[in-house]
Amino acid sequence: MTQQQAQASYDAQDLWQKDKNHFIHPFTDFSLFHEKGCDLITNSDGIYVEDVHGNRFIDGIAGLWCVNVGHGRAEIGQAMAEQATRMAYFSTFNNLSNAPATELAAKLAELAPAHLNHVFYSCGGSTANDATIRLVHYYFNRLGKPSKKRILSRTNAYHGTTYMAASLTGIASNNWQFDTLDLVTHLSEANCYRRPEGMSKAEYCDHLVDELEQTIERLGADNIAAFIAEPIMGAGGVLVAPQGYHSRVQAICRANDILFIADEVVTGFGRLGHFFASEAVFETQPDIINVAKGLSSGYAPLGATLISDALYEVLSTPQGPGGVLSTGFTYSGHPVSCAAALKNIEIIEREGICENVLEVGPYLESQLKTLASHETVGDVRGSHFMMAIENVANKTTKELLPVDARVGDRVAAEAQKRGLIIRPVGHLNIISPPLIWTRQVVDEVVAILNDAFAATTRSLKTDGYL
Template structure:
């Protein structure tokens, strides 16, 4: 892998000050930000990133679940540059199109489950989910079923932060003092095997969750419910793995009640679980819609897409009447530079066997991470392949959590970063979602760092009276 990047020198203090004074970051913790500001990442290559002061780290979060092929891929940059100088942008509204968007739509149809042959572009995961719900409502309006508006989501689901997507999101803290469209969404229980009722087997827990869906449909009425949306594995909500057979059974209930099944594969798509799409290959489901973003372009350019079934397209593509159009979309739908990046990204994934690498190294990562269970705060180690989480607890037997003010996730992340590894703290969780090019040797190095980080965290928690 080559990276012919131009060296840029920054004044570290000046850049830090400008960032603190002017940049409103997503998910900023303002109780810390005004004093500490942000760590500024200025360079990257392969599995490594470098901060403004020259400190080098293993990237354990793939930027944010998305840099699947690794950093600094010169050929993706070149594909973007070539497209930008040939034609950076032109509208895709009405009767206009461009070559990269067209080629990418055909490639996605080739890679996706066979019934998903139509692509609606957006700018990222949140907008993909927002656009999907608008299209779903339009679909049922066109069928003469205008009451089918309600969406079933799940507690601790993460579907984005635009207005509708935030309403679908079931992480309570995400929406503190923000408004949501509660009249359109009902949240069912998350599928959390670690915290299922003690008396239940995994199979009984699956029955319980399916029963809950059926009860919700009976209560709300199937004539009022448009769709159920689910991540194959919950991401930001805790990397929660559903019990065996859950997704297929939930889809079967939806089908029986004429409710669409939407798979949010913004995180799981493009190799994170060892396949371009996880829904069918891993979870034996055939969604009516799959939403993607993140790994679609490996984060090299903003891009989202909604993959729509032939059955839905047959309705969406029927003219409303003379002069009627599908009046939704974005200025940057099918942006040619972003689509060029995605095409090159997919080419790299296929050419280098990156999905095969995940299927080989992923189970090894799972096994090695489980050795961290010896640490006093490690309650659960879960996930699949290159999508993993460690849940930190105060007591392994009761699964009681540490107080919020202990900031256990932040402590583990800080200790790891001191040792050259960036992981993602989410409350009491430590999340690992690396570039998909990690080797077994890198896994060994990462787990050794985490071993030291958890040991140091335990000592600091005890010193501060939390354990």
């Protein structure tokens, strides 16, 4: 069947209606959904996706931060099919294992910072973070320190939406009228664009570090188990901390027997030009690194928690008769997902995709910064293939537009009309493309965005918001 035949096999209206009637989408805006439903994406290839009507778009968000090697990679599909026909699934409980999970664990240990040699599998980023906190609490219980339960996170952090991960997440709108667990204390986000007036970035770093030290003193180090942070905040605004922030935070954690957890669900597997950004970019050596998304380039659900030798020594010591580490998932180390991840990593290495990010990433940054000429663009920030544009009503005061202006949605809609999908998050627009973009693609994208921001400014003025 050709792509055109596959496209024609869908009844667009029927599919749209079924989706609206039955599919509860993550983060659905029900003020719009009941009337508009969803745009249905049915085909993809390389850097492009296609909707049910045959409209073609440049994918500016890599599916959702994850399709790092691009769409339609036959090699990955073939690896998954071969594994599925050989053995689609068998339990990894009770001293059973499978070849892809074993090979992938060894490969992750090879790629990760040298002290991270042990892998606990889950099904995605949220479950990786949930599993991590359970293991951290177990670790301190095993050490005879049961009071060390509290987790330090940050305002506007995003760590997922399962119960514990949602509690770690510091984006207020994510948890509106949802309950969270009273185990997390949120520190200030590291937002250089909105740092206090007159404060240099170095002074701002001191300010954030002082807040951490004061929080530890207030709560008591004996009550704090871990600090968790994304190297660069993703959904919370692509916030890049001031230089030295992460390494200073790690040093304070070490001094207070607090574990340092890096959530590399977004930054891992090439988005910043390295398989892991923590050590290569931010000069830290976390006790735990969590990964998902780019681990399999989104071809199959998979998450992993990479654990240090020191933690593993405690976790792997039998706690009594039987010595069972009684946690895990039915799909921990799923062979088809692990086969996809192994082929994905092979492609990243063979094709020099990290090197492409290191070469094209700075060009993407510089070209996106030219959008600052538009009236509503207050800040263009990020690193390499992880970028955000913050829209404002006033560049001098950094005042935001009213929520009902839906400025991020407007920009995204104007871009989509012109053949580019980017992500709206409130007053922000996020660009996190497949890692195979070239300079020529960047030029095409920036031309589309120039037109999209100009059209957005006109519509905001017409509607009385500017």
